[in-house]
Amino acid sequence: MENLEAQFGLNQPLWVQYIIYLKNTVTGNFGISYQTRTPVGDMVFPALMNTLILLLPATAISIAVGIGIGMIAAWRRGTKEEVAMSGTTLVLYCMPTFWLGLLLLVMGVLYLGLPVGGMFTISFGPENAFARFSDLLQHMALPLATLVLGLVGQYVLVMKGSLLDVLTEDYMVTARAKGIRRRKLMWDHGFRNAVLPMVTLMALNIGLSFGGAIQTETIFSWPGIGLLTYRAILSRDYPALQGAFLVIAVAVILANLIADLLYPFLDPRVVA
Numbered sequence: 001m002e003n004l005e006a007q008f009g010l011n012q013p014l015w016v017q018y019i020i021y022l023k024n025t026v027t028g029n030f031g032i033s034y035q036t037r038t039p040v041g042d043m044v045f046p047a048l049m050n051t052l053i054l055l056l057p058a059t060a061i062s063i064a065v066g067i068g069i070g071m072i073a074a075w076r077r078g079t080k081e082e083v084a085m086s087g088t089t090l091v092l093y094c095m096p097t098f099w100l101g102l103l104l105l106v107m108g109v110l111y112l113g114l115p116v117g118g119m120f121t122i123s124f125g126p127e128n129a130f131a132r133f134s135d136l137l138q139h140m141a142l143p144l145a146t147l148v149l150g151l152v153g154q155y156v157l158v159m160k161g162s163l164l165d166v167l168t169e170d171y172m173v174t175a176r177a178k179g180i181r182r183r184k185l186m187w188d189h190g191f192r193n194a195v196l197p198m199v200t201l202m203a204l205n206i207g208l209s210f211g212g213a214i215q216t217e218t219i220f221s222w223p224g225i226g227l228l229t230y231r232a233i234l235s236r237d238y239p240a241l242q243g244a245f246l247v248i249a250v251a252v253i254l255a256n257l258i259a260d261l262l263y264p265f266l267d268p269r270v271v272a
Contacts, residue, residue: 008032025246031239040243043228048247050119051213051224054140058147059209063202065148066155071186073156074163086160093153101146101219108142115139117221143220147213151205158201162194196263203259206252
């Protein structure tokens with residue numbers, strides 16, 4: 001026990017341990033995993049890349065679909081189509097990620113024959129690039145659908161509400177009275193003014209997306225930062241857990257910074 005405490009620096013005072021941790025973190029040393037006895041950095045960064053492979057397309061698809069449906073719902077307010085779209089997205093927004101993932105897992109395996117979990121089939125070697133990419137897409141289908149369906153609902157609701165506020169502005173009423181075409185009115189006048197709340201939501205959702213990824217990756221055994229976090233919690237692997245939380249925190253901070261930098265380009269009034 002004394003040898004292990006000396007190896008992991010647990011025999012030092014807490015303030016000394018904290019200073020050593022900060023120094024090692026700045027230099028990229030996140031410590032040694034209690035469970036695997038390997039550097040945490042060698043575990044966290046490959047897992048982060050796997051999470052980004054899943055999270056980036058899911059975010060892009062959910063944003064594109066959410067903005068499109070939100071604009072249609074706002075423009076066709078009060079119609080049966082708008083009620084159906086708003087009701088469906090509200091149901092998706094209320095669904096827990098873990099329940100939705102389990103439901104898609106059962107349906108995808110039983111009716112579509114998709115892989116149960118993992119990222120690749122072991123039988124495919126690295127030399128068969130096309131077959132390996134196709135295999136990756138099949139393994140991505142269910143967790144990607146889970147994240148997209150879990151994210152798209154709030155994008156639709158926020159975009160719809162923001163665009164409805166913009167459509168009631170005086171300049172929009174004037175533009176309609178001038179006979180400007182509907183497509184030009186929506187994209188040139190409505191979209192740019194209604195998209196600012198969406199940018200804020202996108203930045204805030206980075207942290208929520210990582211939270212959803214923890215549940216999704218655990219259900220589908222996707223070897224990302226979420227599954228790493230789950231396994232570290234079960235085994236009380238505190239260095240791995242600290243490394244995963246640090247990476248997630250940095251991702252959230254960078255996302256909010258990028259959103260703040262985008263505001264002046266979307267709306268010059270922000271600078272003024």
